Amino acid sequence: MKNKKVILYYFSGTGNTRLCAYHIAEHFKSLGWDVTLFEYFYNKINNIIDPSDYDLIGFGYPIHAFNPPEVFYKFLKLLPICNKKYFIFKTSGEPFALNSASSYKSYRLLKRKKYEYIMEHHFIMPYNIMFRYKDEVVKQQYMYLDPLCNMLVKRLANGEIDKPHFNLFYIFVSFILRIEWLAPKINAPFCKIKPYLCNECKICLNSCPTHAIYINKNGQIKFNKNCSLCMRCVMNCPTNAIDFGIMDTWKVTPKYDFEKIKKDFTVPDYYINANTKGYFKLFYKYFKKQDELLKKYNIKIEKTERKNLGL
Numbered sequence: 001m002k003n004k005k006v007i008l009y010y011f012s013g014t015g016n017t018r019l020c021a022y023h024i025a026e027h028f029k030s031l032g033w034d035v036t037l038f039e040y041f042y043n044k045i046n047n048i049i050d051p052s053d054y055d056l057i058g059f060g061y062p063i064h065a066f067n068p069p070e071v072f073y074k075f076l077k078l079l080p081i082c083n084k085k086y087f088i089f090k091t092s093g094e095p096f097a098l099n100s101a102s103s104y105k106s107y108r109l110l111k112r113k114k115y116e117y118i119m120e121h122h123f124i125m126p127y128n129i130m131f132r133y134k135d136e137v138v139k140q141q142y143m144y145l146d147p148l149c150n151m152l153v154k155r156l157a158n159g160e161i162d163k164p165h166f167n168l169f170y171i172f173v174s175f176i177l178r179i180e181w182l183a184p185k186i187n188a189p190f191c192k193i194k195p196y197l198c199n200e201c202k203i204c205l206n207s208c209p210t211h212a213i214y215i216n217k218n219g220q221i222k223f224n225k226n227c228s229l230c231m232r233c234v235m236n237c238p239t240n241a242i243d244f245g246i247m248d249t250w251k252v253t254p255k256y257d258f259e260k261i262k263k264d265f266t267v268p269d270y271y272i273n274a275n276t277k278g279y280f281k282l283f284y285k286y287f288k289k290q291d292e293l294l295k296k297y298n299i300k301i302e303k304t305e306r307k308n309l310g311l
């Protein structure tokens with residue numbers, strides 16, 4: 001019998017959604033599926049892999065202002081009509097219910113193109129804009145990532161189907177907030193490189209997924225309106241040499257080192273718990289819901305904390 005085939009099309013700025021894609025891919029592989037990963041990169045869009053060759057399609061994106069990044073929505077527009085089942089995996093920094101409306105516009109578009117929605121999973125990952133999450137929160141989010149991907153794949157492989165449900169008010173708010181799609185175009189001309197910090201490694205230039213960074217006639221690094229505000233350049237710059245224009249104070253650097261944080265036994269496993277107050281209380285609700293799902297599918301979370309360190 002032929003192996004089943006799944007393709008994961010995704011966009012990722014700073015790596016969170018890519019990480020989800022990798023974990024989802026590994027779980028499919030462990031069930032004997034053939035997996036193809038298609039990460040959005042500007043020079044790949046003229047050569048999009050045809051989804052009709054696959055049994056299942058996954059679409060992944062980071063939530064930007066309660067919507068997918070515009071660049072990813074435009075990518076979906078390029079896909080051919082295809083009568084295949086698909087699921088969504090999306091990441092965001094906040095657990096707000098409003099994030100649930102982010103897939104509505106894509107859902108409508110894909111429906112018009114005959115794609116059949118089966119489910120989506122929303123992963124809360126470290127914030128890559130405005131403020132940095134502390135290691136305790138990052139560790140907990142990372143600990144849940146692989147078990148949740150395992151659960152998602154189990155559900156998909158079992159042939160489970162969820163009904164899409166969207167809240168009208170949230171759809172309206174996310175529609176208004178789509179104004180954020182203008183922000184990169186406004187911000188790009190204000191972005192520049194601080195020459196006294198730049199080591200000319202060109203990581204920003206070579207890794208920009210939308211080709212928004214270029215070298216002008218005078219040899220200077222410049223930004224154009226292709227910017228998707230994904231924050232990859234900012235987060236990956238080894239010398240913090242990028243002045244991110246109007247949004248400079250929203251930079252989050254350096255990259256989150258998930259494996260290092262996971263191995264750091266001084267960081268507790270379950271920082272967010274029933275006694276958590278304030279903003280992070282919302283995260284407790286999220287983790288509690290994920291715990292219930294994982295229990296239902298008999299998936300355990302691997303603890304990393306060493307007992308009685310005496311620290």
Ligand SMILES: Cc1cc2nc3c(=O)[nH]c(=O)nc-3n(C[C@H](O)[C@H](O)[C@H](O)COP(=O)(O)O)c2cc1C
Pocket residue numbers: 011012013014015016017018061062063064065066067091092093094095096099125126127128129229230231
């Ligand atoms: C421009 C921008 C807007 C964002 N808007 C939201 C948002 O509306 N809600 C949210 O929870 N997180 C938001 N985030 C955080 C990201 O969704 C989150 O960090 C995500 O996991 C990043 O994924 P990536 O590393 O694959 O790009 C935003 C990030 C950026 C860069």
